[in-house]
Amino acid sequence: MLHIQENINIGDSTTMKSPSIARYFFEVREESQLEDAFSFAEEHSLKHLILGGGSNIVFPAGCFEGIVLKISLLGIYEEEDVLVGLAGENWDNFVQKGIEVGVCGIENLSGIPGTVGATPIQNIGAYGVEVREIISWVDVFNIETKKVERIQNAECNFGYRDSFFKKPEGKKYIVLRVGFLKKESCQVSVLYKDLKTYFESRSLKDVIPSDVRKAVLSIRMNKFPDLDTCGTSGSFFKNPIISKDHYKKLQDSFEDIPGYEVGVEKIKVPLAWVLDHVCNLKGYEEGNVKLFEQQPLILVTNRKADANEIKSFSEKIKKIVFTKTNIEIENEVVIF
C-alpha cells in the first residue's frame, strides 16, 4: 500500500522556492514501489514529474494536477571497477566517497547541489569536468515496460548540459542508480582558470584530488547567492555555442567578446559576459525576479515568483540577447 500524499506545497522542495502545489506526491524509497506508483498514475490518468533534490527544477504555477515522485533511493556500494550511487543519494556526499575510492575527476564536481540520479540527466559540469567523463553506466526503470535496464555511457548521448534522458525518447526512464568508473591512479585536472589561480603557488605534482575538492568548495562558496534567503537554481541559461562565422561577426562589434573552441567549427560564448557587457543586464530586476549582480547567468528571486513570472522574465532576457547578438539562448533549468 503506497502512502500517497495530497495537495503538497512542492515549491518548498526546490531551491527556487517557487509557489506550486502537487495534487499527489509520493516519496519513492524502494525500487519496488515504482511499479505501484505508476500503476496508480495510470489508473487515475495522471501526468507525473520526477523530483530529485529540486536544485534544477521549477514546478508549474498554481496546482500541478498530477503526481510528483520524489526519488529517495539511498545507498552507495563498490563493485570491481565502479562506485555505485543510488539515485536519491546526496551528490556532494557521493563525491567525497568517490575521491576516497579513486573516481578520478569527481573532485571537480564538488559542491554541486542535488542527487546522484539527476547528474546524468543534465550531464552536470564544473571546473573543467563533466560527469559524462566518469559515468560508466546508468540503471533505469522503464515506465512503459516496468522493467529495469542498463544504459551504457555511449548510449546516453551526452552533450553540454544535455543527454538522451532530456529527449522525448529518454523521458520514459527513471534513473535508479549510476556506476562511476574507478581508476588505479588519478591525475588531477586543474586547467580551469579559477583552479589554476588557486594552485599557482604550488607544484602541481603535489596536488591530490582532495586538495582540488577543497579548492572547488572554497571557490564556489563566494560565487552563488545565499540559498537560505533567496530562490535560485544556479545558472538559469546555458552558455550558447555558436558558429565561428557568427562569432567573428560579433567580434566586429564587441572586440573583447570571449569565446572557447568547441570541436572544429563551434565557439562557446560565456553568456554572463554578454549579459553584462553587451546587454547591460547585470542585476536587472523586474517584479520578484532578477539577474544576480555577481554572476548574471544566475537568476534569483525573493521566493515569491512562480513559474509563469520566471518564464516571462527569462523570455524577455532571451529577446534582448537575440536582438543585440542574434544568439538564441536556451534554459539550463527545467521549468514547467
Ligand SMILES: Cc1cc2nc3c(=O)[nH]c(=O)nc-3n(C[C@H](O)[C@H](O)[C@H](O)COP(=O)(O)OP(=O)(O)OC[C@H]3O[C@@H](n4cnc5c(N)ncnc54)[C@H](O)[C@@H]3O)c2cc1C
Ligand atoms: C546554487 C546552485 C549551483 C549549481 N551549480 C551547478 C554546477 O556547477 N554545474 C551544474 O551542472 N549544475 C549546477 N547546478 C544545477 C543542479 O544542481 C544540477 O542540475 C543537479 O544535478 C540537479 O540535481 P537535483 O537532484 O536537484 O535534480 P532536480 O532539480 O530535482 O531535477 C532536475 C531534472 O532531473 C530530473 N530527475 C531528477 N532525478 C531523476 C531521476 N532519478 N530519474 C529521472 N529524472 C530525474 C527531474 O525530473 C528534472 O527534470 C546548480 C544549482 C544550484 C541551485
